[in-house]
Every structure is written in C-alpha cells, then in structure tokens.
Amino acid sequence: MKLSAVLLARVIFFVESVELNPRGAAYYPDIVKGLVERYGFKKFPEKFDEFDEQKGVMLLGGKYGDTVIDKVIINTWGLTFDTTSSTRNAEELLIDALTWGSEHLKLHYSPDMIKRKAYVSQILFYSDAPLLSVNPILNVVGKRISKEVSENLKLPYTFQPRGVSLGIDPEEQRIPVQVFSIERREGVAFSENKYWSAAPVSTDSHLALIEEFERSIQKQQFSSGR
Amino acid sequence: MATNFLIALATALGSATFILLVLRVVLKAVVPNAFKEMIAIPEKVVERQFTETVKTPDEVQMRPVIIDDATLLALSGRQIVDLLGNREQPLQVIYNISSFTPEISGMQTTSLLSSRWQGARSFIVVEGKIPKARETEEKKALSREEILSPPGQSTANFGSAVKKSVRAPNETLCGSAS
Numbered sequence: 500m501k502l503s504a505v506l507l508a509r510v511i512f513f514v515e516s517v518e519l520n521p522r523g524a525a526y527y528p529d530i531v532k533g534l535v536e537r538y539g540f541k542k543f544p545e546k547f548d549e550f551d552e553q554k555g556v557m558l559l560g561g562k563y564g565d566t567v568i569d570k571v572i573i574n575t576w577g578l579t580f581d582t583t584s585s586t587r588n589a590e591e592l593l594i595d596a597l598t599w600g601s602e603h604l605k606l607h608y609s610p611d612m613i614k615r616k617a618y619v620s621q622i623l624f625y626s627d628a629p630l631l632s633v634n635p636i637l638n639v640v641g642k643r644i645s646k647e648v649s650e651n652l653k654l655p656y657t658f659q660p661r662g663v664s665l666g667i668d669p670e671e672q673r674i675p676v677q678v679f680s681i682e683r684r685e686g687v688a689f690s691e692n693k694y695w696s697a698a699p700v701s702t703d704s705h706l707a708l709i710e711e712f713e714r715s716i717q718k719q720q721f722s723s724g725r
Numbered sequence: 726m727a728t729n730f731l732i733a734l735a736t737a738l739g740s741a742t743f744i745l746l747v748l749r750v751v752l753k754a755v756v757p758n759a760f761k762e763m764i765a766i767p768e769k770v771v772e773r774q775f776t777e778t779v780k781t782p783d784e785v786q787m788r789p790v791i792i793d794d795a796t797l798l799a800l801s802g803r804q805i806v807d808l809l810g811n812r813e814q815p816l817q818v819i820y821n822i823s824s825f826t827p828e829i830s831g832m833q834t835t836s837l838l839s840s841r842w843q844g845a846r847s848f849i850v851v852e853g854k855i856p857k858a859r860e861t862e863e864k865k866a867l868s869r870e871e872i873l874s875p876p877g878q879s880t881a882n883f884g885s886a887v888k889k890s891v892r893a894p895n896e897t898l899c900g901s902a903s
Contacts, residue, residue, distance in 0.1 A: 511873065554866035572867065579872050617873055675873040685878045695878045 500706075500713050503623035503693065507569075508702045510589040513577045513615040516552050518607065519597075525605040531558070533604045534571070534596065538563050555579075563592055571596075585702035586618045619677045620705040621697045623684060628713045629720060630681055630694060631660035659689060681712065 519525075527550050535543050541560035544550050552575040561568035566588050572579040580593040600606040632638070641658040649656045662682030677699035684693040698705040 507875065509872075509875075555872075557866075572872065574869070574872075576869065619873070619875060621875070621878075675870040677874045682878065697875075699874075 500628075500710050501625045502706065503625055505583050505585065505620075505622050505702060506695075507581060507619060507621040508584060508586045508589050509579060509581045509619040510586050510593055511577055511579050511617040511619070512593060512613045513617070514612050516573055516575050516578075518612060519600075520605075521607050525600075527556075530600065530604050530606070531556075533600070534558060534561075537599065538568055538596070540568075540571075563595075566592060568592065586620055587701060587703060590616075590701075615674075617674070617676070618699060618701050619697070620700060620702045621695070622702070622705060622709075624694055624696065624709065625692050626694060626709075626713055627692055628716050630713060630716055631663060631683070632720070633660070633663055633716070635723075679708075681709070 531543050531550075534540065535558070538558075538561035540558040543558045544556055550556055552573055556573040558571045559569070561571070566582055566584050569581040569583060570579070571581070578593060578597075580589045580596075582589040582592070594610070597606065597608040601608040637660045641660070644658040645656050648658070662680055664678050664680035664682075666678040667676060677697055679696075679698045679700075681694055681696045683689060684691075684695045687693045696705070696709060698708060700708070
C-alpha cells in the first residue's frame with residue numbers, strides 16, 4: 500500500500516459548548532479574535548448572526564507550525580477539528596487550542612470534560628493487491644452482468660467489484676458514524692489501482708487496517724492459487 | 726269604506742312613527758352613545774375591504790421588478806442583487822426592440838419577431854427569476870450527521886473535487902446513489 504494523500508483527518512470532541520464557558524466570562528468575539536491571531540484563520544465569523552452554534556461557528560484556513568488547519572467548527576454539542584495531515588495532529592492541536600484558550604481566553608477546559616470523541620479519516624492510496632476480490636462469487640456475478648449488459652448495449656462491458664464497506668445497523672445507531680469503506684477512486688481507471696477509503700478511526704489505525712486488509716487479500720490469493 | 730281604511734292606516738303609521746320617535750328621545754336621554762354604532766358600521770365595512778386588498782410585505786416584494794433593458798445594462802451585479810432584495814424574485818425586463826434591431830439582419834429580426842408580434846410592438850417583456858440557490862449553498866451549515874459521517878468521495882483541496890458519476894454520460898442511464 501502506498502499512501503497517495505490524506506484527504507481528511509477529523510477529530511470530534513463531544514462536549515457541550517456552554518461547559519467551556521460555564522460562567523459567561525469568555526466573550527465570543529474575543530475567543531474568535533484570539534484564535535484568529537494564534538492560528539491565522541482566513542475565514543471566520545464577523546457578524547453577530549454568524550456566532551450561531553446551532554448552525555456551527557466555523558473558522559477556516561488556519562495554520563499552526565507545519566500543520567494546516569482546514570476547518571474548526573464549534574457546535575452546541577461538540578468541537579470539530581479538520582486537518583489533512585493526521586487525526587493525531589488534529590487531536591493534539593485541538594487539545595492545545597483548548598488549553599491555550601483556558602489560559603488566555605477565560606475558557607474552562609480540563610481533559611476529563613471530554614467523555615466521548617470520534618474520528619473521520621479519509622485517504623487515497625495505491626495498491627497492487629486485488630483488494631476488492633474478496634469473494635469469488637463476485638466474479639461470477641460480474642461476468643453474468645457483463646454478458647447481458649454488453650449484449651443489450653452492443654458494447655463490451657466488464658463489471659468488477661467497486662468497493663467494500665462495513666457499517667452499522669441503523670437500528671443501533673445512536674450517534675452517526677462514518678462507514679468503513681474501500682472503493683475505487685471515482686473517475687480513475689481501474690488499471691491505475693487507485694483507491695479511496697474512509698474509516699471512523701484515527702489515521703494511524705486506518706492505515707494499519709488497510710495494510711492488514713491488503714496482507715490478508717494477498718494471503719488469500721496465494722493460498723487459492725496453490 | 727276606502728276612506729275608513731285610509732284613516733285607519735294613517736293612524737297606525739302615525740302611532741308607529743310616534744312610538745319610534747318617543748323611543749329614540751328616551752334612548753338618547755338615557756344612553757347618549759346608543760346611536761353611534763349606526764355611524765360606525767359603514768366605516769367598519771370600508772376598513773375590512775381595505776384590509777383585504779393590502780398585502781403582507783413578503784407578498785409585496787414578490788411582485789415582479791419591472792425594469793427596462795437600458796437601465797438593467799447600466800446596473801452592476803451588486804446593484805441588481807440589491808434591487809431584487811436577495812430574494813427569489815420575479816423580474817420583468819422590457820427590451821426595446823427598436824434599439825437593437827439595426828444590429829441584426831432582416832432575417833434574424835423576422836425570427837425574433839414572430840408573426841403575431843410583427844408591427845404590433847416595439848417592446849418585448851421577458852420574465853425571469855434570479856435564483857437564490859448559490860447564496861443558500863454558501864451559507865449552508867454542516868449538519869451533525871454530515872460532520873460525523875461525511876458523504877462520499879470528495880477532495881475539497883486544490884480544486885480537484887471529484888463528483889459521483891464523473892464520467893457518466895447521463896444519470897438517467899446510470900442512476901445515482903443517494
């Protein structure tokens with residue numbers, strides 16, 4: 500597996516925003532001003548009606564050290580922090596921002612306030628392993644579909660697996676969660692072996708999962724070939 | 726016989742009128758405002774009729790903005806947006822055909838002016854609507870579900886956004902996942 504790009508490394512801290520300002524000591528415009536000065540956000544709320552946590556108070560295009568901060572969203576129910584480096588970076592920066600905010604912006608933060616957190620990781624990668632040939636039945640079905648469609652359209656078509664995904668039963672869903680998936684990259688020839696993958700785990704875990712998946716597929720191919 | 730009948734009728738009417746007059750005088754004395762209601766009724770009718778014709782501010786703003794082509798061309802994009810009040814508002818543009826027909830050939834003019842218009846008008850009115858979709862998209866906030874479980878493949882950075890069915894000739898043929 501060769502990583503092509505980290506498209507999204509998002510960390511979400513579930514904390515009610517009012518808990519960060521329990522006594523109303525912090526003034527929202529001052530918080531935004533402080534964050535803009537520290538992280539150099541290029542787009543941030545300026546008008547009063549943009550400070551609406553129900554819709555999400557959004558700061559875009561910041562930077563800290565070598566990490567670009569794509570987006571920060573403050574909602575009533577939590578904080579979202581997006582980078583395109585790794586969720587580890589995103590999490591470290593978010594904790595750093597909260598700690599700094601509690602020291603300089605009259606915010607209230609302690610690590611135990613964050614009871615739940617979530618990750619969204621989206622990556623692009625190349626792999627020479629036949630990642631999507633997880634079951635021989637897919638080839639059988641693909642051949643039958645290809646035959647009929649090619650006859651109907653008088654053009655040669657070959658249907659192949661496009662993706663695999665794992666998700667949760669909607670009946671069990673209490674908090675929405677990113678589906679784990681490995682898909683062919685949209686609009687790219689299958690021969691280029693380029694894939695897009697999403698996972699509800701940290702970037703490091705995501706990369707490890709893809710590598711493990713790749714090894715398992717190669718092992719399966721090797722054992723079926725013998 | 727007839728005379729007696731007329732006398733009786735006159736007496737009856739006179740008595741009734743007299744009784745009504747007495748009642749009015751008594752009521753005026755006892756309840757001075759009793760007859761003001763009589764005056765208020767027509768006013769109320771007029772007021773109600775007027776209220777029915779008055780439209781709410783929204784309705785008033787949804788009336789088409791009528792503008793001629795020369796004025797429209799002179800306006801900047803921002804001025805047009807201001808004119809329409811950022812709403813999905815109907816717009817009527819009155820084109821003065823005589824002002825641009827010299828620029829086009831006789832055949833084009835004939836095509837432009839269909840037979841029912843020829844010689845009848847020198848103005849045409851084009852009705853349109855400025856959509857507010859773009860502004861709505863820009864201001865659209867991410868929902869909780871979109872944050873926690875973003876949809877599909879997309880690359881916002883460097884302008885290389887990838888959309889579903891990017892090579893599909895037609896979504897009718899290929900369908901689209903929702």
